[in-house]
Amino acid sequence: MGDELKSVDDVLREHIPPEKLREVQRVLYGSSFSKLSLPAEAVKLAEERKFELAGYGTQAGREQLRPARVVRVGAVQNKIILPTSAPVAEQMAALHGRIAEIVEVAAMCGVNIICFQETWTMPFAFCTREKQPWCEFSESAEDGPTITFCQELAKKYNMVIISPILERDAAHGDILANTAVVISNSGTVLGKSRKNHIPRVGDFNESTYYIEGNTGHRVFQTQFGKIAINICYGRHHPLNWMMYGINGAEIVFNPSATVGALSEPMWPIEARNAAIANSYFAVAINRVGTESFESEFTSGDGKKAHHDFGHFYGSSYLAAPDGSRTPGLSRVDDGLLVTEVDLNLCRQVKDKWCFRMTARLDMYAESLAYAIQDGYQPPVVKET
Numbered sequence: 001m002g003d004e005l006k007s008v009d010d011v012l013r014e015h016i017p018p019e020k021l022r023e024v025q026r027v028l029y030g031s032s033f034s035k036l037s038l039p040a041e042a043v044k045l046a047e048e049r050k051f052e053l054a055g056y057g058t059q060a061g062r063e064q065l066r067p068a069r070v071v072r073v074g075a076v077q078n079k080i081i082l083p084t085s086a087p088v089a090e091q092m093a094a095l096h097g098r099i100a101e102i103v104e105v106a107a108m109c110g111v112n113i114i115c116f117q118e119t120w121t122m123p124f125a126f127c128t129r130e131k132q133p134w135c136e137f138s139e140s141a142e143d144g145p146t147i148t149f150c151q152e153l154a155k156k157y158n159m160v161i162i163s164p165i166l167e168r169d170a171a172h173g174d175i176l177a178n179t180a181v182v183i184s185n186s187g188t189v190l191g192k193s194r195k196n197h198i199p200r201v202g203d204f205n206e207s208t209y210y211i212e213g214n215t216g217h218r219v220f221q222t223q224f225g226k227i228a229i230n231i232c233y234g235r236h237h238p239l240n241w242m243m244y245g246i247n248g249a250e251i252v253f254n255p256s257a258t259v260g261a262l263s264e265p266m267w268p269i270e271a272r273n274a275a276i277a278n279s280y281f282a283v284a285i286n287r288v289g290t291e292s293f294e295s296e297f298t299s300g301d302g303k304k305a306h307h308d309f310g311h312f313y314g315s316s317y318l319a320a321p322d323g324s325r326t327p328g329l330s331r332v333d334d335g336l337l338v339t340e341v342d343l344n345l346c347r348q349v350k351d352k353w354c355f356r357m358t359a360r361l362d363m364y365a366e367s368l369a370y371a372i373q374d375g376y377q378p379p380v381v382k383e384t
């Protein structure tokens, strides 16, 4: 962990000559994000509480008929607090405490909608394939302790909260799901969205614990815009991203837990590409830190058994429909990214690029319906 690179953006800032840096950043990130000035008390509190606080803003063009729809979006990445061998209730309570500290600062920064990382109330223990005590971290998505905790925060700070948890669905035979719960700024549970695509790669043994979600591509109408959640591995599936856009999402959150050796080259591309392809804002949020487990586990690759998953590299960022993006949060530290966006940009980009108008959905619907049939023959043209 001590050897981990802290931030790619810091390296660029340190090593690119100042007169070239702006142009390099424009080429890499697009031109529209500028630094957002955040309240001094919030900056101080974040420093005291030892997490990075970064703020960026992007604007849309002024329209004659629609007022600007300016929203502040918060993305949180954090390490676990206690060792994974600590009692379940203590681990969870420590994480609740940490999130309460970060959300208070988010409120001072005027955040309207905030999202936490995937299964934020627990270590990402699915690598172990041990059922207990990890299944004990599950809770009701309607009235579990984390949901009640988030409802209080949502009401107190007038903030929409997206809380990704390990869900226990008692009404349906106690099944488990990987679920994001959306809590309105009134404190009401607006609903839930389950992870559609469950990984079968590396140590991500999540299919041992829960099955593919059955909530489709729900979009939640909030006071601050229409939002949706594409959980972690779903970001590798362009059709998953697309369906949230088709259903009208203006911001799609991607709460994740992923490690550097596996996915880091894909990370800056996928959510950003989704924002471009679907004319919405996409918010990629990754866990941070290295989590160690008491029992060793193997990765089925002939290598020795080990105690940890590898390093969760954070690097959370927001991408806009015009292709621009914010710099990423740190690869090693807890952080809160605050981004001010104008949701009018979604339609403005649709008018400019016409991706939806040129999407030919009818053609793909027909081709896909044929491709999944038993007698399907790929239309490969060969020389005779």
Ligand SMILES: NC(=O)NCCC(=O)O
Residues within 6 Å of the ligand: 118, 199, 201, 204, 231, 232, 233, 234, 256, 257, 258, 259, 262, 263
């Ligand atoms: N949590 C999760 O789905 N991780 C899978 C690995 C990845 O998508 O990078």
